[in-house]
Amino acid sequence: MRFHADNSTLGEKMECIKVKALLSSKESIGSVCVKGWIKTRRDAKTFSFIEINDGSCLENIQVIADTNMENYETIKKLTTGSAVSVRGEMAPSPGKEQAWEIHAKKMDVFNTAPEDYPLQKKRHSDEFLRTISHLRPRTNKYGAAFRIRSELSFAIHQFFHERGFTYIHTPIITGSDCEGAGELFQVTALNLENPPKNNGHIDYSCDFFGKPANLTVSGQLEAELLALALGDVYTFGPTFRAEDSNTSRHMAEFWMVEPEMTFCDLKGDMDNAEAFIKYVTQYIVSHCGSDLSLFARFVDKTLMPTLENIITTEFIRIPYKEAVDILSGVKDRFDYPVDFGSDLQTEHERFLAETHFKQPLMVYGYPKSIKPFYMRVNDDDQTVAAMDVIVPRIGEIIGGSQREERLDILEQRMTETGINLSDYWWYLDSRKYGSVYHSGYGVGFERLMMMLTGISNIRDVIPFPRTPGNIEF
RNA sequence: UCCCCAGUAGCUCAGCAGGCAGAGCAGGUGGCUGUUAACCACCGCGUCCGUGGUUCGAAUCCGCGCUGGGGAGCCA
Numbered sequence: 001m002r003f004h005a006d007n008s009t010l011g012e013k014m015e016c017i018k019v020k021a022l023l024s025s026k027e028s029i030g031s032v033c034v035k036g037w038i039k040t041r042r043d044a045k046t047f048s049f050i051e052i053n054d055g056s057c058l059e060n061i062q063v064i065a066d067t068n069m070e071n072y073e074t075i076k077k078l079t080t081g082s083a084v085s086v087r088g089e090m091a092p093s094p095g096k097e098q099a100w101e102i103h104a105k106k107m108d109v110f111n112t113a114p115e116d117y118p119l120q121k122k123r124h125s126d127e128f129l130r131t132i133s134h135l136r137p138r139t140n141k142y143g144a145a146f147r148i149r150s151e152l153s154f155a156i157h158q159f160f161h162e163r164g165f166t167y168i169h170t171p172i173i174t175g176s177d178c179e180g181a182g183e184l185f186q187v188t189a190l191n192l193e194n195p196p197k198n199n200g201h202i203d204y205s206c207d208f209f210g211k212p213a214n215l216t217v218s219g220q221l222e223a224e225l226l227a228l229a230l231g232d233v234y235t236f237g238p239t240f241r242a243e244d245s246n247t248s249r250h251m252a253e254f255w256m257v258e259p260e261m262t263f264c265d266l267k268g269d270m271d272n273a274e275a276f277i278k279y280v281t282q283y284i285v286s287h288c289g290s291d292l293s294l295f296a297r298f299v300d301k302t303l304m305p306t307l308e309n310i311i312t313t314e315f316i317r318i319p320y321k322e323a324v325d326i327l328s329g330v331k332d333r334f335d336y337p338v339d340f341g342s343d344l345q346t347e348h349e350r351f352l353a354e355t356h357f358k359q360p361l362m363v364y365g366y367p368k369s370i371k372p373f374y375m376r377v378n379d380d381d382q383t384v385a386a387m388d389v390i391v392p393r394i395g396e397i398i399g400g401s402q403r404e405e406r407l408d409i410l411e412q413r414m415t416e417t418g419i420n421l422s423d424y425w426w427y428l429d430s431r432k433y434g435s436v437y438h439s440g441y442g443v444g445f446e447r448l449m450m451m452l453t454g455i456s457n458i459r460d461v462i463p464f465p466r467t468p469g470n471i472e473f
Numbered sequence: 474u475c476c477c478c479a480g481u482a483g484c485u486c487a488g489c490a491g492g493c494a495g496a497g498c499a500g501g502u503g504g505c506u507g508u509u510a511a512c513c514a515c516c517g518c519g520u521c522c523g524u525g526g527u528u529c530g531a532a533u534c535c536g537c538g539c540u541g542g543g544g545a546g547c548c549a
Contacts, residue, residue: 039510040509040510040511042506042507042508042509042511043506043508044505044506044507044508045505045506047507047508048508049507049508049509049511051509062508062509064507079500080499093507094507095507095508095509096509097508097509098509115483115499115500115501116483116500117483117499118483118484119484120483120484120498120499120510121498121499121510122484122485122497122498122499122510123484123485123510124484124485125484125485127541127542128484128485130541131541183547218549239549241547241548241549243474243546243547243548244474244547245474245546245547245548246474247543247544247545247546247547247548248542248543248544249548249549250547250548250549251549254549255549256549257549335545336545345545345546346544346545346546347545394549395548396548396549397549398549399548399549442549443549444548444549445549446549447549448549457542458549469540
């Protein structure tokens, strides 16, 4: 949609320009029109400095409004947060902080923000801003985060597109509790106040799908089916976990990227995962420099070196057993013991990434006893072809594996882990008809955002976070 | 779900060996200035999270609850 300013008083046609385009201009465009929200106003004797932001970039455009303007008295009372339209001449700014400014000829007010507008010209705590999630996108920090979120989404699609992957859509509503992992959100059209019953139990044959249904916890199983037809595929969509998790790294609703590659072993899986992380990091560094600089300045002083390190350094790859050996050699540091056969604790992962190697690493070859049924069993019959990518500060950002393509072994593993084979007849069919070796992984999109921005709470990298007890907005 | 910490003005926070509730910012008024989270002066601002209790007296001490944060588990 194109916006045209009402030029009745100026008698000329003028198209609205985004602040980003205006500020990046090499020379004056002359007469311009800008629409946005007032960030701050400073009054001089015969004029006001008004900074306007339209969300197109972090920076504001400074507008000079002087007493000659017909509605100067109104302009002088404009508050932070008010929505305005400005027309005037683009001119070089004598000030140090900006190259361009607008000498206003006309300023129209769409709507003023009363004095109780919660966002002030000062730093607010993330906790407070979370209580006003409907307004926080207007702050510098959250505006920058959500622009980066958009660019990151684009970079992800571009990475896979360049490599010939097919973007697929897997269902949000599923009939199977995939992987038996975590608590599920049930989806129902039944009247919960008075559900139909049969022998004292809820009669799901009367429900919408004729059986219980849930929100997906992963698109992986369906992605495998598409991969076994289209080659390399990926999904990128919302995922739901009803876990009562209260941490800075978990949400009930989050976005996940899940590539699945045929004729690909664990090494190929790790190669792709490393290339993926490096690619999107490089993309954000090259395309979001201005927004990123805010995080480097105010959120994480070490952000830029950290990102450079991710881009340029080859990720360490060590077998799980070696990781256990390293951790076992560390005395008097961990609350939880390290021993072969149990999963690495968060403190262990962070020690490896932050203290021992000081860079991203991949741990592979976990004991099969702690991993799901679909991971390929290694020849030792003790470990599976699983891998985790661990980065400093965040911990696990990617979890993946080569999938078990041998029907008999897969069935055995499912039986061992208590999964009803008949519910997964369609998944097993993929191993019956033309089964091939294949691999994939899952990336937590929000954790990737945390890594790229230095934001330490996952609730601050998504506009409206869903966590236990929080469904406002 | 478990462990720890916190809740005081619109916001950020001080006050807490129990004795009239404070500052900065924001807001208002005036001044000054091509200013940069502008500056100077003055003005107003409170269910001290809720609820029981101890006490002559509780923001301050104790119990319970609610909310938020940090850590853990689960994982992305």
